[in-house]
Amino acid sequence: MEWKLFADLAEVAGGKRIAVDAGPGDTVGEALEALLASRPALEDRLLDESGGLEDHINLLRNGSNVFTQEEGLDTELGDGDELALFPPVSGGSGRR
Template sequence: MTTEWKLFADLAEHAGDRHVTVDASSGDTVEDALEQLLEGRPDLEDRVLEDGALRSQINVLRNGTNVLVEEEGLETELDDGDELALFPPVSGG
């Protein structure tokens, strides 16, 4: 099973692409998919993680739902066909 990440704003620049597909297995979590996304992308990892943990201002969505607020966080299990997204902080003005 594969899962696609959509990356927004400067996160796409750090990853080198706006869409990244990772391999995921049944029972894998959002955290597993995030680890695969960050593997081999040190610039993106530095932008998303701080001391090995997700930076508080980074938003992680699964099928449009913020997993950090409305689901089980990074421990949310993936289903086939899930779409994941990473958003940097959003500011208005």
């Protein structure tokens, strides 16, 4: 299984694509644990004080937000799933 990381998350992890030991039948939560085990520097960026995923982090499986469209971290992975983590998007055109 491979995670796609965007913006500063990729910088902290040292890459935009990180392979982890997770696959079909595992959960998104287990894949996230595998990611954090291989890239512990991400913990400060992704987890809140209680060890849960920060509210502002978007976690997608095949383009769907697992918290609003699926079973959250209990979402079961299927063959060929794509997982992605996005930090909050900040905008602005730079115009005044």
